[in-house]
Every structure is written in structure tokens, then in C-alpha cells.
Amino acid sequence: MKEAHVRGATTPPLREETIGTALRAAAEKWPETEALVSVHQGIRWTYTELDAKADALAAGLLALGLRRGDRLGIWSPNNAEWTLTQFATAKIGVILVNINPAYRLSELEYTLNKVGVAALVTPERFKTSEYVAMVEELAPEIARSTGIIGSARLPHLKHAIQIGGTPRKGWYAFDGIAGLAGDEERRMLAMTERDLDAYDPINIQFTSGTTGLPKGATLSHHNILNNGFFVGRSIGLKQGDRLCIPVPLYHCFGMVMGNLGCLTHGATMVYPAEAFDPLAVLQAVEKERCTGLYGVPTMFIAELSHPDFSRFDLSSLRTGCMAGSPCPVEVMKKVISDMHMTDVTIAYGMTETSPVSFQTGEDDPLERRVSTIGRVQPHLECKIVDLDGKTVPPDTPGELCTRGYSVMIGYWDDVEKTAEAVDAEGWMHTGDLATIDAEGYGNIVGRLKDMVIRGGENVYPREIEEYLYRHPKIEDVAVVGVPDPKFGEEICAWVKLKPGESATEDEIKAFCKGQIAHYKVPRYVRFVPEFPMTVTGKVQKFQIRDAMIEELKLEVVKTA
Numbered sequence: 001m002k003e004a005h006v007r008g009a010t011t012p013p014l015r016e017e018t019i020g021t022a023l024r025a026a027a028e029k030w031p032e033t034e035a036l037v038s039v040h041q042g043i044r045w046t047y048t049e050l051d052a053k054a055d056a057l058a059a060g061l062l063a064l065g066l067r068r069g070d071r072l073g074i075w076s077p078n079n080a081e082w083t084l085t086q087f088a089t090a091k092i093g094v095i096l097v098n099i100n101p102a103y104r105l106s107e108l109e110y111t112l113n114k115v116g117v118a119a120l121v122t123p124e125r126f127k128t129s130e131y132v133a134m135v136e137e138l139a140p141e142i143a144r145s146t147g148i149i150g151s152a153r154l155p156h157l158k159h160a161i162q163i164g165g166t167p168r169k170g171w172y173a174f175d176g177i178a179g180l181a182g183d184e185e186r187r188m189l190a191m192t193e194r195d196l197d198a199y200d201p202i203n204i205q206f207t208s209g210t211t212g213l214p215k216g217a218t219l220s221h222h223n224i225l226n227n228g229f230f231v232g233r234s235i236g237l238k239q240g241d242r243l244c245i246p247v248p249l250y251h252c253f254g255m256v257m258g259n260l261g262c263l264t265h266g267a268t269m270v271y272p273a274e275a276f277d278p279l280a281v282l283q284a285v286e287k288e289r290c291t292g293l294y295g296v297p298t299m300f301i302a303e304l305s306h307p308d309f310s311r312f313d314l315s316s317l318r319t320g321c322m323a324g325s326p327c328p329v330e331v332m333k334k335v336i337s338d339m340h341m342t343d344v345t346i347a348y349g350m351t352e353t354s355p356v357s358f359q360t361g362e363d364d365p366l367e368r369r370v371s372t373i374g375r376v377q378p379h380l381e382c383k384i385v386d387l388d389g390k391t392v393p394p395d396t397p398g399e400l401c402t403r404g405y406s407v408m409i410g411y412w413d414d415v416e417k418t419a420e421a422v423d424a425e426g427w428m429h430t431g432d433l434a435t436i437d438a439e440g441y442g443n444i445v446g447r448l449k450d451m452v453i454r455g456g457e458n459v460y461p462r463e464i465e466e467y468l469y470r471h472p473k474i475e476d477v478a479v480v481g482v483p484d485p486k487f488g489e490e491i492c493a494w495v496k497l498k499p500g501e502s503a504t505e506d507e508i509k510a511f512c513k514g515q516i517a518h519y520k521v522p523r524y525v526r527f528v529p530e531f532p533m534t535v536t537g538k539v540q541k542f543q544i545r546d547a548m549i550e551e552l553k554l555e556v557v558k559t560a
Contacts, residue, residue, distance in 0.1 A: 001394055001438050001439075001440070002393065002394075003383070003391045003392070003393060003394070004383060004384035004391060004392050004393060004394050004395075004396060004398070004435065004436040005381070005382075005383040005384075005391050005436075006375065006376045006381065006382055006383070006436055006440045007376065007380075007381040008375075008376040008377050008378040008379055008380045008381065008404075009378040009379075010378065010379065011378070012378070014222070014226050014379055014405055015198075015222075015225055015226055015229060015264070016198050016222070017198060017221075017225070018090065018193075018196045018197070018198050018200075018202075018221045018225075019087065019090035019091075019202065019221050019224075019225050019260070019263075020054075020058075020087065020090045020091035020092075020193050020196065021193070022225055022260075022263055022264060023047075023050065023051050023054060023087050023090075023091075023263060024051055026047045026051070026263055026264075026266060027047040027048045027050070027051035027052075029047075029266065030047050030239055030266040031046065031047060031048040032046050032047075032048070033046060033047055033239060033240070033266055033268065034046055034047075034242075034268045035047040035049070035050040035262070035263075035268060035269065036050055036080060036083060036268070036269045036271075037242075037268060037269070037270045037271070037288060038078075038079060038080040038271045039270065039271060039272050039273070039280070039283075039284045039287070039288065040079075040271070040272070040273050040274060040280070041079060041080055041271075043080045045080070047266075050083075050084070050087065051087075053084055053178075054084060054087035054088045054091055055088075055091065055186075055189060056178035056181065057084055057085070057088035057177055057178050058088040058089070058091040058092045058189055059178065059181035059185040059186050059188075059189045060177035060178040060179065060180045060181045060185070061088060061089070061092060061094060061119070061177065062092060062181065062185040062188050062189060062192070063177075063180035063181045063182070063185045064119065064158075064159050064172075064177070064180065065158070066092070066094050066118060066119060066159075067092075067093075067094070068092060068093030068094065068192060068195075068196070068200070069093060069094075069095065069200075069201075070094050070095065070118045070119075071094070071095045071097050071115050071116055071117045071118055071156075071204065072085070072089055072094050072095070072096060072097065072117065072118065072119045072120070072121065073096075073097040073098075073099050073111070073112060073117040073119070073120045073121070074086075074096060074097070074098065074099060074120075074121045074122070074250070075099035075101065075103070075108070075120060075121070075122040075131060076101060076121065076122055076123055076126075076131075076163060076250075077101045077123075077126050077248075077274035077275050078245075078246075078248065078249050078254065078271050078273070078274050078275065079123075079163065079271070079274060080271070081121070081123075081163045081174055082249045082250075083249065083255075083259055083269065085121055086249075086255055086259065089202070090202055090221065091189065091192075091193050092189060092192050092193070092196075093192060093196045093200055093202070095115075095201050095202055095203065095204055095218075096202065096203050096204070097111070097115055097117055097203075097204045097216075098203065098204070098205045098206070098249075098250040098251075098255070099111055099112075099206075099250065100206070100248075100250055100517060101126065101129065101248070101250065101275075102129075102517035102518055102519060103517055104134070104514050104515050104516060104517065105134055105137065105138065105514070105515065106467075106515055106516070107214070107516065107517065108134065108135070108138065109138050109153060109154070110213065110214065111206055111214065112138075112154050112156070112157060113154065113155070113156065114214075114216060114412065114413070115204055115216050115412050115413070116156040117154075117156055117157060118156055118157065118158045118159065119157075119158060119159040119160075119161060120135065120157060120159070120160050120161065121161045121163065121174065122135065122160075122161070122162065122163065123162065123163040123164055123165060124162060124163075124164065124165025124166065124168075125165070126274060126275070127275070132162060132165070132168060132171070135160060138151070138153050138154055139151035139153060139154045139157060139160075141170075142160050142169075142170040142171065143168070143169050143170045144169075144170065145170045146170075149170070159172060160172065161173075161174050161177060162174060196221075197221075198220065198221045198222040198225070199220050199221070199222050200220060200221060201218045201219065201220055201409055202219065202220055202221050202224070203218070203219045203224060203255075204216040204217065204218050204219070204412055205217050205219065205250075205251075205252065205351045207350075207351045207352065207458060213463070213466075214463070215411040215412075215414055215417055216411055216412030216413075216414075217351045217352045217408045217411060217412075218408055218409045218410055218411065218412050219354055219408055219409065220409055222405060223354040223405065223406055223407075223408065223409075224252070224255075224256045224260055224354050225260055225264065226354075226379070226405055226406070227252075227256055227257070227260075227349075227353075227354040227355065227356055227377075227406050228256045228257060228258075228259070228260025228261040228263065228264055229260070229261070229264040229265070230356070230377050230378055230379075231256075231257045231261050231321070231347065231356050231359065231377075232257075232260075232261030232262070232264055232265045232267070233265070234345055234347075234359045234360075234361055234362075234377070235261075235292060235319045235320060235321055235343065235344075235345050235362075236318075236319050236343055236362050237261055237262070237265040237267050237292065237319070238265055238266070238267065239265065239266030239267065240266070240267070241262075241265070241267040241268070241291045241292055241319075242267065242268040242270055242288055242289060242290045242291050242292070242316075243258065243261070243262055243267050243268065243269060243270060243290065243291070243292040243293070243294065243320075244270045244272060244281060244284055244285050244288070244290040244292065244293045244294065244320075245258040245259075245269055245270060245271055245272075245294055246271075246272050246273070246276045246277075246280075246281045246293075246294065246295060246299060247276075247294050247295060247296065247299070247324070247456070248275075251324070251351075251456075252349070252351055252354065252355035253294060253296075253323060253324055253355070253456070254294075256354060256355065257294065257321065257323075257347070257355070257356065258294055267292070268288075270284055270288050270290055272284035272285075276299055276302075278299070278302040278303045278306045279306060279308065281293070281295075281299070281303055282303060282306060282308070282309065282312040282314070283312070285312070285314055285316065285317060286312045286313050286314065286316075289316040290316060290317060291316055291317060291318050291319065292317070292318065292319045292320045292321075293317055293320040293339070293341065294320055294321050294323075295320070295321075295322060296322070296323065296324035296455060296456030296488075297322060297324075297327050297328055297331055297456075297488060298455045298456065298486055298487050298488060299456075300322060300331055300334075300335050300339075301331055301486065302486075303339070304331070304334055304335070304338060304339070309338075314339050314340055315340055316340075317339055317340045317341050318340070318341065318342060318343055319341060319342075319343035319344060319345070319362075320335075320341050320343075320344045320345070321344065321345045321346070321347050321359075322335065322344060322345070322346055322347075323346065323347040323348065323349070323356070324453070324456030327346050327370075329370050329371050332344070332346065332369070332370035333370055336366075336370075343362045344369075345359055345360045345361065345362075345369065345374065346359070346360045346369065346370075346372070346373055346374060347359040347360075347373070347374070348373035348374075348442065348444060349406075350428075350430055350432075351408075351458075352407065352408045352421060352422075352428055352430075353402050353406045353407055353408070353428055353430075354406040354407075354408070355406075356377060356406075357376060357377055357380050357382055357402045357404075357406065358373040358374050358375065358376055358377065358382070358442045359373070359374045359375075359377060360372065360373070360374030360375075361374060361375070368441055371443075372441040372442060372443050373434075373441075373442045373443060373444060374441065374442065375439075375440045375441055375442070376440065376442075377406075379404050379405050380402060380403070380404035380405070380406060381402075381403050381404055382400060382401065382402050382403075382436070382442070383400075383401050383427075383436075384396065384397070384398040384399065384400055384401075384434055384435065384436055385398050385399050385401055386398050386399075394435075394436060394437050394438045395435050395436075395437050395438070396435060397433050397434070397435050397445050398433065398434070398435075399429060399430065399431065399432065399433065399434075400430045400432045400433070400434040400442070400444075401427040401428060401429050401430065402427070402428045402430060403425070403426045403427045403428065407422060407426060407428045408422075408428070410422070431451070432444055433445050451481075452479075452480070452481030452489045452491060453481070453488055453489055454481070454484075454487045454488065454489050454490060454491065454519050455486075455487040455488060455519065456488075457517075457519045459481070459491060459519065459520055461478075461479035461480060461481075461491075461541075462479075463516075463520070464479045464491065464493065464512075464516065464520050464522070465477050465478070465479050465493075467512065467515065467516055468493065468495070468508070468511070468512070471508070471511050473497050473498055473501040473502075473503050474495055474496070474497060474498070474503075474508075475496045475497060475498045475499075476495075476496040476531070477493055477494065477495050477496070478493070478494045478531050478539045478541060478544055479491060479492065479493045479494075479522065480492050480494075480541045480544050480545045480548070481545070482524065482545055482548045482549060482552070482554060483549065483554045483555060483556050484523075484554075485555070490523040490524065491519075491520065491521070491522040491523055491524070492522060492523065492524040492525075492526070492544070492545075492548050493508065493522040493524070493525050493526070494526050494527075494528050494531060494544055495508060495525060495526065495527050495528070496527075496528060496529065496530065496531065497527060503527070505525040508522070508525045509521055509522065509525065524548065524552070526548075531544070532544065
């Protein structure tokens with residue numbers, strides 16, 4: 001191989017059906033196989049039951065007036081209702097908008113308005129998040145509505161749907177939506193499902209950008225159904241397997257690699273808890289005899305280090321995937337030896353590519369499986385380019401670009417940003433620095449962008465900086481990621497105050513809490529008189545990072 005340019009296999013062929021059609025086919029092929037087990041809810045549904053419940057909910061959403069192309073937001077931790085909503089919306093062509101459960105008011109308002117969400121599904125509360133109360137703070141009109149909501153701040157929102165909890169005026173009960181449908185809606189469901197196209201947009205996932213505001217990566221049935229299928233194939237998923245999914249459903253990791261991976265292979269989706277809890281994962285794996293397990297590195301670290309780890313029987317495990325963040329080599333080795341996951345894989349991708357483009361395989365040598373991101377997935381091609389856009393030789397660092405079926409339709413209502421990310425030849429420019437060796441194995445060596453990956457969450461410093469600029473005492477701010485043994489990276493903010501002002505670290509953190517997601521709140525805040533700058537006036541963030549590593553005596557973890 002003279003150039004770092006690889007193409008995946010062309011077999012098996014790409015799937016051309018919609019997600020709704022795939023669910024119906026699964027119900028016909030594996031009718032009595034358990035499709036979904038929500039341990040914390042005590043729910044068990046076969047594929048026949050999941051398909052029927054998705055049909056009923058889809059007809060109910062039609063009764064509310066939702067139609068193909070409308071957007072429905074789901075703001076919830078992991079539960080059966082999340083997945084039911086995923087499949088119901090897919091059956092009628094309503095675009096599911098994934099909203100991070102950690103979002104706070106400003107983020108929620110921006111998200112709902114950016115894509116014009118017409119209906120919102122959310123539980124009453126979870127942990128410290130009072131979801132219903134926050135929605136009503138933005139749209140107090142809900143409590144006064146008797147039909148379609150007319151909100152000044154959320155002008156597109158027509159319906160609010162509550163999962164469980166105490167009934168509230170103006171809110172539909174999730175369990176009552178199916179009952180709204182009559183014969184007309186059921187006939188409409190059949191007609192709508194028949195007319196859908198696999199290339200229609202069906203999912204919007206928000207990913208932050210260097211401009212600071214989140215962008216809505218828009219994905220089709222074709223994008224995500226195929227990616228779920230090929231990821232499942234890479235881990236050897238098959239009918240009868242039981243996949244433990246502790247990763248968030250609002251990420252591609254959960255809803256694509258997890259849910260759609262299981263759907264296309266007849267495996268069971270197992271949710272151990274609403275949010276990640278290492279004990280709940282270990283208990284679910286043992287009780288449900290899970291054969292596969294997903295997680296970001298910090299999740300596996302928490303499971304391995306749990307004080308009761310040794311008392312759990314994890315011998316049913318065989319396979320799984322570690323992704324979402326650089327994977328420490330030693331952690332991978334422990335997962336294989338101590339958790340019986342002999343076929344565990346590493347995957348690399350991004351939301352804009354549905355997500356996975358590289359993945360290790362069951363037949364890869366151990367050293368390759370623990371120290372690389374594997375090889376390119378079928379029906380995709382990847383290359384490494386230099387700053388001039390020219391393909392570099394093998395083992396030479398450059399920007400990783402991906403092309404093929406998995407590349408997003410684009411960023412919702414943002415032609416300019418889409419054109420910046422996807423070039424005229426269809427290459428998605430990832431912004432990640434990588435290498436591809438002569439045998440086609442990839443490695444991530446850094447990032448062109450300033451993105452920080454904290455516990456599997458993509459965090460862009462500019463977004464935090466933009467928010468902190470609102471603080472009346474702050475003149476300038478620079479946010480970087482610094483190494484962290486638990487989360488992979490943590491957020492650090494260097495703050496330059498306005499002349500004559502003083503502030504404390506706790507004051508800056510308090511300004512962030514409740515307004516931006518908890519994982520974006522800086523762990524470290526330092527007050528400085530100036531930033532290290534280039535001669536052209538750009539902040540040298542690598543110097544800030546190096547200074548914090550030295551000050552905090554941090555260790556840079558070796559990763560694949």
C-alpha cells in the first residue's frame with residue numbers, strides 16, 4: 001500500500017429497507033425471541049410485542065397530527081419508552097431528535113427551536129433533572145393549553161408527552177398515546193410505512209462544533225440501519241445473543257450500535273439501568289446471562305474496579321465493543337482476561353458517520369485488537385490527508401476522512417457548515433489526526449479540532465468558552481482538556497478577569513451549573529493575567545494543557 005487510503009469489503013450487500021420494515025421482518029423471523037429487557041423497569045418484550053407496541057404508538061402519534069418529516073424530541077435517560085419511541089417514529093417517518101438528558105435550559109431551548117421540534121417526550125424527572133418543570137419554565141403555556149401548545153419561547157412545540165410520573169395539566173401521558181388512534185390512523189400507518197424511503201432523514205443528533213453552537217447531524221434509515229448491522233456483524237452478534245447496553249440511547253452507541261445492531265441480528269437489547277451504574281451492569285450481565293457488553297473505557301474501568309467485581313459470574317460474556325473515547329491498552333487486556341470478553345472489539349467513528357467507520361475484528365491478532373482501531377468497515381473508504389488535502393503515505397499522521405453510505409445527509413438547516421464538513425467528493429473531514437499502516441489498521445493520534453472527550457462525551461471548548469464569556473467579570477477564557485484516569489479527559493478553564501475584578505473557582509463553576517450540562521462544567525479553573533499566544537495572536541492551547549499536566553502531576557494514558 002503506497003497511500004493511506006483503504007476501502008472496505010463490498011459484501012454482504014447494503015440493506016435497503018427502512019427501520020420500520022426491518023422491525024416487522026425481525027418480528028416475523030424471530031417472533032418469540034426477546035427483543036428488549038429493561039431490567040430496572042421489569043419489562044420483557046419479544047420481537048412480536050415490540051413491533052405491535054411500536055405500531056400502536058405510531059398510530060397514536062399520527063392521531064396527534066404528526067406526519068412524515070416532522071420532528072419529535074426525546075429527552076430521557078435509558079428506558080423501554082425511549083426505544084419504543086425510536087421505532088414508532090421510524091414507522092411513520094417522523095424524525096427522532098435525540099436530546100442529551102444532561103442538557104439544561106439554554107441547551108434545551110436552542111435544540112428544540114433549531115430543528116423545530118413539534119412534540120417532546122420526557123419523564124417527569126431523573127436524579128437532579130426536573131424535566132417537566134424545566135420544559136414548563138420555558139413554556140408555561142403548557143399548563144394552560146387544552147390542545148396545541150402555543151409557546152412564545154418554543155413556537156414549534158405543539159405537544160408535550162410525559163413518561164410516567166404524576167399527571168400534569170397540558171401533558172399527554174405516554175401510555176395513553178396509543179389509545180388516541182382509531183381505524184383511520186391505523187390505515188394511515190400502513191399507507192405511510194409503505195411510502196417511506198430508506199434514504200429519508202429519520203434521526204437528528206446534536207454534535208457541538210468549533211463555532212460553539214451544537215449542529216444537528218441528520219441521519220437516514222439507510223445510514224444508521226446499515227451501520228448497526230455491520231457493527232453487530234463485527235462483534236459476531238447472532239440470534240440468541242443478549243447484549244448489555246449501559247451506554248446512553250441518545251448517542252449512536254446506544255441507539256445504533258446497540259438497538260439497531262440487535263434488531264438486525266435477532267439479539268436481545270438489555271438495559272441494566274436508566275444511567276450507567278457499574279453494579280447494575282455486573283448484576284444484569286449475571287442475571288440475564290448477557291453474551292455481549294458495550295461501554296466507553298471509563299465504564300469498563302468502573303466495572304473492573306468495583307469492590308464486588310469478583311463475586312459476579314460473568315462467564316456468559318463473549319463479545320462486545322469499547323468505543324466513544326481513546327481506549328487504554330491495559331484496560332482492553334483486563335476486559336479480555338477478567339471479563340471473559342475474548343472477542344471484544346474497539347470501534348472508531350463519529351456521529352456524522354452513523355457512527356462507526358473503523359473496527360477491530362474477531363480474527364485480528366490480540367496486539368492489533370488492543371492497540372489499534374482496526375480496519376475500515378464494509379462499503380466505506382477512508383484516507384489520511386495532509387493540510388493540502390493530499391493523501392499521505394502509510395504510517396504518516398494526517399486528517400482522517402471517510403466516504404460511503406454512513407456519511408450524514410448534512411447538518412440540519414446549515415448548508416454552510418455541511419459544506420465545511422463534507423467536501424464536493426463526499427468525503428467527511430473528521431478533524432481527527434490519525435494514521436493508517438500498510439496493513440490497513442488505523443490509529444488515532446490526536447485531534448485537529450480542540451474537542452475534548454470526557455467519559456465518552458464529546459465536548460468542544462469553544463461552546464464552554466462562549467458561555468463563560470457571558471460572566472460579567474470575565475474578560476477572556478481558554479478551555480482545554482487535560483488527562484484524567486477516570487474520564488479520559490477533564491475540562492480545564494483558564495480565566496482572565498476584567499481589570500479590578502476578583503472571583504473564585506467555585507463562583508465560576510456555580511455560574512455554569514444548571515445552565516450547561518454537568519460534564520461541560522470545568523473541573524479545574526485557573527485565574528491568569530494572560531494566555532500563551534502566537535505572534536499572530538492565537539492562544540497556544542497546547543501550552544496551557546502542558547502547564548496543567550505539570551502542575552497537577554497528571555499522567556498521559558497510552559491509548560490505541
